[in-house]
Amino acid sequence: DTGVSQNPRHKITKRGQNVTFRCDPISEHNRLYWYRQTLGQGPEFLTYFQNEAQLEKSRLLSDRFSAERPKGSFSTLEIQRTEQGDSAMYLCASSLVRMHGYTFGSGTRLTVV
Protein backbone atom coordinates (compact mmCIF):
# COMPACT_ATOMS: atom_id res chain seq x y z
CA ASP A 1 0.00 0.00 0.00
CA THR A 2 1.53 3.29 -1.10
CA GLY A 3 -0.83 5.61 0.77
CA VAL A 4 -3.12 8.22 -0.78
CA SER A 5 -2.04 9.14 -4.28
CA GLN A 6 -2.99 12.39 -6.02
CA ASN A 7 -2.44 13.40 -9.63
CA PRO A 8 -1.26 15.68 -10.99
CA ARG A 9 0.99 17.18 -8.32
CA HIS A 10 0.96 20.56 -10.01
CA LYS A 11 -1.41 22.15 -12.50
CA ILE A 12 -1.16 25.56 -14.12
CA THR A 13 -4.19 26.61 -16.09
CA LYS A 14 -5.59 29.70 -17.71
CA ARG A 15 -8.60 31.37 -16.20
CA GLY A 16 -11.78 29.96 -17.65
CA GLN A 17 -10.39 26.52 -18.39
CA ASN A 18 -11.67 23.32 -16.77
CA VAL A 19 -9.39 21.14 -14.67
CA THR A 20 -9.77 17.67 -13.17
CA PHE A 21 -7.79 16.13 -10.34
CA ARG A 22 -7.64 12.48 -9.36
CA CYS A 23 -7.29 10.86 -5.96
CA ASP A 24 -6.56 7.18 -5.27
CA PRO A 25 -7.22 6.44 -1.59
CA ILE A 26 -5.77 3.67 0.54
CA SER A 27 -7.47 0.60 -0.88
CA GLU A 28 -9.39 -0.58 2.17
CA HIS A 29 -10.55 2.91 3.20
CA ASN A 30 -14.22 3.54 2.50
CA ARG A 31 -14.27 7.23 3.36
CA LEU A 32 -12.70 9.82 1.07
CA TYR A 33 -12.43 13.56 1.68
CA TRP A 34 -11.44 16.60 -0.32
CA TYR A 35 -9.96 19.65 1.39
CA ARG A 36 -8.61 22.92 0.05
CA GLN A 37 -5.66 24.79 1.53
CA THR A 38 -4.64 28.33 0.69
CA LEU A 39 -1.36 29.95 1.68
CA GLY A 40 -1.03 30.54 5.40
CA GLN A 41 -4.19 28.64 6.25
CA GLY A 42 -5.09 25.19 7.46
CA PRO A 43 -6.99 22.81 5.19
CA GLU A 44 -10.72 23.50 4.80
CA PHE A 45 -13.31 20.81 4.21
CA LEU A 46 -14.87 20.63 0.73
CA THR A 47 -16.70 17.34 0.44
CA TYR A 48 -16.80 13.75 1.65
CA PHE A 49 -17.73 10.32 0.27
CA GLN A 50 -18.59 7.13 2.03
CA ASN A 51 -18.06 4.45 -0.58
CA GLU A 52 -19.57 5.92 -3.76
CA ALA A 53 -22.06 8.21 -2.04
CA GLN A 54 -21.25 11.90 -1.70
CA LEU A 55 -22.70 12.69 1.71
CA GLU A 56 -21.86 16.34 2.22
CA LYS A 57 -20.64 19.35 0.30
CA SER A 58 -19.28 22.47 1.96
CA ARG A 59 -20.61 25.90 1.07
CA LEU A 60 -17.07 26.52 -0.17
CA LEU A 61 -17.87 24.19 -3.05
CA SER A 62 -19.55 26.39 -5.64
CA ASP A 63 -21.58 25.08 -8.57
CA ARG A 64 -18.40 25.11 -10.65
CA PHE A 65 -17.00 22.29 -8.52
CA SER A 66 -18.04 18.69 -8.85
CA ALA A 67 -16.65 15.55 -7.28
CA GLU A 68 -17.31 11.93 -8.06
CA ARG A 69 -16.32 8.56 -6.72
CA PRO A 70 -17.96 6.27 -9.25
CA LYS A 71 -17.09 2.84 -7.91
CA GLY A 72 -16.21 3.71 -4.35
CA SER A 73 -12.51 3.60 -5.17
CA PHE A 74 -10.76 6.57 -6.80
CA SER A 75 -12.30 10.04 -6.86
CA THR A 76 -12.13 13.01 -9.21
CA LEU A 77 -12.58 16.69 -8.45
CA GLU A 78 -13.44 18.90 -11.41
CA ILE A 79 -13.41 22.67 -11.45
CA GLN A 80 -15.15 24.32 -14.38
CA ARG A 81 -14.43 27.83 -15.63
CA THR A 82 -11.54 28.27 -13.23
CA GLU A 83 -11.01 31.61 -11.52
CA GLN A 84 -7.88 33.04 -9.94
CA GLY A 85 -9.44 32.54 -6.53
CA ASP A 86 -9.42 28.80 -7.15
CA SER A 87 -5.63 28.79 -6.87
CA ALA A 88 -4.83 26.57 -3.89
CA MET A 89 -3.59 23.17 -2.80
CA TYR A 90 -6.31 20.55 -3.17
CA LEU A 91 -5.85 17.75 -0.68
CA CYS A 92 -7.46 14.34 -0.72
CA ALA A 93 -7.60 12.10 2.34
CA SER A 94 -9.06 8.74 3.22
CA SER A 95 -10.01 6.77 6.30
CA LEU A 96 -12.03 3.86 7.58
CA VAL A 97 -15.43 4.66 9.05
CA ARG A 98 -14.30 4.39 12.66
CA MET A 99 -10.94 6.09 12.23
CA HIS A 100 -10.58 9.57 13.60
CA GLY A 101 -7.43 10.64 11.84
CA TYR A 102 -7.18 10.78 8.10
CA THR A 103 -4.29 9.89 5.83
CA PHE A 104 -3.71 12.78 3.43
CA GLY A 105 -2.21 12.64 -0.03
CA SER A 106 0.52 15.01 -1.17
CA GLY A 107 -2.02 17.29 -2.81
CA THR A 108 -2.46 18.95 -6.18
CA ARG A 109 -1.21 22.51 -6.39
CA LEU A 110 -3.45 24.50 -8.73
CA THR A 111 -2.35 27.84 -10.13
CA VAL A 112 -4.84 29.80 -12.23
CA VAL A 113 -3.23 32.50 -14.36
Next chain:
Amino acid sequence: GQQLNQSPQSMFIQEGEDVSMNCTSSSIFNTWLWYKQDPGEGPVLLIALYKAGELTSNGRLTAQFGITRKDSFLNISASIPSDVGIYFCAGQLPYSGGSNYKLTFGKGTLLTVNP
Protein backbone atom coordinates in the same frame (compact mmCIF):
# COMPACT_ATOMS: atom_id res chain seq x y z
CA GLY B 1 -18.54 27.81 12.14
CA GLN B 2 -16.00 26.44 14.55
CA GLN B 3 -12.62 28.11 14.72
CA LEU B 4 -9.40 26.95 16.23
CA ASN B 5 -6.95 29.50 17.55
CA GLN B 6 -3.45 28.13 17.22
CA SER B 7 -0.43 29.81 18.74
CA PRO B 8 2.21 30.85 18.25
CA GLN B 9 2.01 31.56 14.53
CA SER B 10 5.74 30.96 14.16
CA MET B 11 8.73 29.97 16.23
CA PHE B 12 12.45 30.22 15.58
CA ILE B 13 14.52 28.07 17.93
CA GLN B 14 17.96 26.59 18.34
CA GLU B 15 18.56 22.88 17.83
CA GLY B 16 18.16 21.04 21.11
CA GLU B 17 15.56 23.39 22.57
CA ASP B 18 12.09 22.26 23.62
CA VAL B 19 9.02 23.65 21.84
CA SER B 20 5.45 24.11 22.95
CA MET B 21 2.42 25.13 20.90
CA ASN B 22 -1.29 25.09 21.63
CA CYS B 23 -4.77 25.29 20.23
CA THR B 24 -7.95 26.63 21.75
CA SER B 25 -11.53 26.50 20.58
CA SER B 26 -14.88 27.95 21.50
CA SER B 27 -16.42 24.52 20.77
CA ILE B 28 -16.04 21.19 22.48
CA PHE B 29 -14.21 18.61 20.40
CA ASN B 30 -14.37 14.84 20.69
CA THR B 31 -10.96 14.27 19.19
CA TRP B 32 -7.85 16.39 18.87
CA LEU B 33 -5.26 15.66 16.22
CA TRP B 34 -1.83 17.11 15.54
CA TYR B 35 -0.41 17.09 12.01
CA LYS B 36 2.91 18.18 10.51
CA GLN B 37 3.15 19.50 6.97
CA ASP B 38 6.35 19.85 4.97
CA PRO B 39 6.49 22.28 2.02
CA GLY B 40 4.60 20.98 -0.99
CA GLU B 41 3.29 17.93 0.85
CA GLY B 42 0.09 16.92 2.58
CA PRO B 43 -0.27 16.92 6.38
CA VAL B 44 1.02 13.84 8.20
CA LEU B 45 -0.68 12.69 11.39
CA LEU B 46 1.59 12.88 14.44
CA ILE B 47 -0.66 12.24 17.43
CA ALA B 48 -4.38 11.58 17.98
CA LEU B 49 -6.11 12.27 21.31
CA TYR B 50 -9.51 10.80 22.17
CA LYS B 51 -10.24 11.55 25.84
CA ALA B 52 -10.28 14.69 27.93
CA GLY B 53 -7.11 14.84 30.00
CA GLU B 54 -5.32 12.27 27.84
CA LEU B 55 -1.56 12.69 27.54
CA THR B 56 0.04 10.84 24.63
CA SER B 57 3.62 10.61 23.43
CA ASN B 58 5.15 9.72 20.09
CA GLY B 59 8.92 9.74 20.42
CA ARG B 60 9.99 13.29 21.28
CA LEU B 61 6.44 14.56 20.80
CA THR B 62 3.91 14.81 23.61
CA ALA B 63 0.36 16.09 23.27
CA GLN B 64 -2.49 16.57 25.72
CA PHE B 65 -6.25 16.79 25.31
CA GLY B 66 -7.46 19.58 27.59
CA ILE B 67 -9.86 18.77 30.42
CA THR B 68 -12.43 21.24 29.11
CA ARG B 69 -12.21 19.53 25.67
CA LYS B 70 -11.68 22.97 24.17
CA ASP B 71 -7.91 22.97 24.00
CA SER B 72 -4.82 20.90 23.30
CA PHE B 73 -1.08 21.40 23.35
CA LEU B 74 1.88 19.81 21.61
CA ASN B 75 5.40 19.68 23.00
CA ILE B 76 8.52 18.74 21.07
CA SER B 77 11.57 17.97 23.16
CA ALA B 78 15.20 18.31 22.09
CA SER B 79 14.36 19.72 18.65
CA ILE B 80 16.37 18.68 15.61
CA PRO B 81 16.61 20.30 12.15
CA SER B 82 14.14 17.83 10.59
CA ASP B 83 11.43 19.11 12.96
CA VAL B 84 11.16 22.14 10.66
CA GLY B 85 7.70 22.47 9.15
CA ILE B 86 4.18 23.66 9.84
CA TYR B 87 2.32 22.03 12.70
CA PHE B 88 -1.47 21.99 12.60
CA CYS B 89 -3.96 21.15 15.27
CA ALA B 90 -7.30 19.75 14.15
CA GLY B 91 -10.46 19.02 16.05
CA GLN B 92 -13.31 16.65 15.39
CA LEU B 93 -16.76 17.44 16.76
CA PRO B 94 -18.84 15.04 18.85
CA TYR B 95 -21.13 12.81 16.82
CA SER B 96 -24.18 14.69 15.60
CA GLY B 97 -26.09 13.08 12.79
CA GLY B 98 -22.95 12.01 11.02
CA SER B 99 -21.19 15.36 10.94
CA ASN B 100 -18.29 14.30 13.14
CA TYR B 101 -16.14 13.15 10.23
CA LYS B 102 -15.06 16.72 9.37
CA LEU B 103 -11.85 18.12 10.72
CA THR B 104 -11.50 21.77 11.67
CA PHE B 105 -7.90 22.92 11.38
CA GLY B 106 -5.99 25.72 13.04
CA LYS B 107 -3.89 28.09 10.93
CA GLY B 108 -0.67 26.34 11.85
CA THR B 109 2.56 27.04 13.68
CA LEU B 110 5.63 27.47 11.47
CA LEU B 111 8.65 25.98 13.24
CA THR B 112 12.19 26.87 12.20
CA VAL B 113 15.10 25.09 13.87
CA ASN B 114 18.54 26.67 13.66
CA PRO B 115 21.28 23.99 13.62
